[in-house]
Each structure stands twice: as C-alpha cells, then as structure tokens.
Amino acid sequence: MSKLQAMQQEDGSIKLIKSNQKVTEENAKLAQKLDYITKEEMIEAIKKIADKVGVEVSFTYDNLKNDI
Amino acid sequence: MNSKILYDIRDYKIIRCQPEPKGSAGLPSIEALFKSARIPEGEKQHYNTITVDREYLTNQAQKELRIVGSGEIKAINKPNISLNINKVDKYNFEIIINITNTIESDNFDKVIVDIEGIDIPIAITNNQGTQSINLAESGEYTIRVDDNRFMNDVSVKVVV
Numbered sequence: 001m002s003k004l005q006a007m008q009q010e011d012g013s014i015k016l017i018k019s020n021q022k023v024t025e026e027n028a029k030l031a032q033k034l035d036y037i038t039k040e041e042m043i044e045a046i047k048k049i050a051d052k053v054g055v056e057v058s059f060t061y062d063n064l065k066n067d068i
Numbered sequence: 069m070n071s072k073i074l075y076d077i078r079d080y081k082i083i084r085c086q087p088e089p090k091g092s093a094g095l096p097s098i099e100a101l102f103k104s105a106r107i108p109e110g111e112k113q114h115y116n117t118i119t120v121d122r123e124y125l126t127n128q129a130q131k132e133l134r135i136v137g138s139g140e141i142k143a144i145n146k147p148n149i150s151l152n153i154n155k156v157d158k159y160n161f162e163i164i165i166n167i168t169n170t171i172e173s174d175n176f177d178k179v180i181v182d183i184e185g186i187d188i189p190i191a192i193t194n195n196q197g198t199q200s201i202n203l204a205e206s207g208e209y210t211i212r213v214d215d216n217r218f219m220n221d222v223s224v225k226v227v228v
Contacts (some may be wrong), residue, residue: 003184003185004183004184004185004186004205005186006183006186006188009202011200012200013160013199013200013201013202014188014199014200014201014202015201015202015204016183016184016186016201016202016203016204016205016209017204017205018204018205
C-alpha cells in the first residue's frame with residue numbers, strides 16, 4: 001500500500017496526504033514512545049509520594065529497563 | 069538495414085521483429101517469424117508482416133513503433149510525451165502533459181501519471197493536459213508516466 005492517498009478538492013486540484021496506513025504506523029510508534037514516558041513519570045510520582053509517607057518502594061521496571 | 073515485423077491483424081500488436089541478417093540471406097520469411105513467435109497453425113491467419121527500413125529487435129520495435137492504417141498499413145513511431153512541473157507555491161504544483169508526433173486518427177483522452185505509487189488520471193484535450201496538485205507533506209516525490217502508447221517514459225522529481 002502507498003504511503004500517500006489522493007483527495008479530490010472542490011477546485012479540481014488533487015491533494016496528496018499521508019495514507020491512513022502511514023498515519024496509523026506513525027501513531028503506533030508515538031503511542032509506544034508515550035507509553036514508555038508515562039511509565040517513567042508514574043513511577044517517579046509514586047516514589048515521591050512513598051518518600052513523603054515514609055514507605056519504601058521498588059519497581060521491577062527500574063531493575064529491567066536498562067536491559068532494553 | 070531493413071527489419072520484418074510480425075503483427076496481429078486484429079489489434080495491430082507487434083509480436084516479433086527481426087532485422088535482415090548480414091550477408092545474402094535476406095529478410096526472414098513469415099514462416100520463420102511464426103516459428104520464432106510459436107504461432108500455432110490454426111492461428112496463423114490472424115497475423116501479417118510489414119517491413120521497416122531500420123534495424124529493430126522485438127523489444128525495441130514494441131517500445132518505439134506502432135502499426136497503423138486501414139487501407140495502407142504502415143509501421144510508424146509512437147507519439148512522444150513530455151511531462152513538466154510548474155511550481156505555483158511551496159506545496160502547490162501544476163503537472164503539464166504534452167503529446168507530440170501524433171497522427172490525425174489519434175484521440176488521447178486521458179494519461180495516467182504516477183506519483184509515489186498513486187495513479188492520477190489527467191484529462192487530455194488536443195494532446196495537452198494539466199492537473200493541479202497539492203503536496204501536503206514535505207519530502208521528495210517522483211512523478212512519472214510509463215505508458216506503452218508512447219515512445220518514451222518520463223519522470224520528474226519534485227522536492228517539497
């Protein structure tokens with residue numbers, strides 16, 4: 001499938017934009033990246049709260065993430 | 069040096085072309101062309117030959133020539149096509165098609181232009197056609213026409 005798709009405009013011109021497949025692929029990559037960032041942020045937030053409450057927490061994620 | 073073309077009389081498709089060999093052998097016979105093209109006995113009535121005054125092998129003849137005529141049959145060059153891109157602004161362009169070396173009976177109404185795998189039909193009137201396009205994404209685009217009605221293939225790169 002092409003990375004582009006064509007759309008007929010009212011003025012008779014043809015507009016070429018990213019195809020739905022291309023947009024989906026880009027969004028999937030962004031979502032993966034976002035998922036990774038969100039995990040990091042959540043763990044940081046939980047650590048701060050645990051620190052304030054005086055509770056020790058550790059995450060398997062912290063131990064394994066450097067293996068990625 | 070001459071060449072002999074074997075063509076299908078039903079659609080004027082060029083099937084085989086063999087040049088005259090050097091020496092005294094002369095042009096190949098129609099039977100020799102039938103044999104080369106593996107035409108079955110029962111099909112031979114659908115084919116005929118024509119001689120041209122240049123050396124061609126089959127691929128070149130099929131690419132460059134066409135058989136035309138109703139009374140007098142001739143092998144002539146196919147028309148030429150040109151592709152020009154006019155930049156209107158950063159994202160907007162005009163594709164301009166011109167067809168030359170046509171004959172009176174030619175009536176081209178459409179040419180398909182390929183832009184990065186997308187087929188864009190361009191209406192042709194009096195052997196010319198124009199299509200405005202908007203290339204919304206930055207990048208390099210190859211715009212080409214690969215149509216065996218014409219002698220040449222054309223390709224232009226556009227950078228947005």
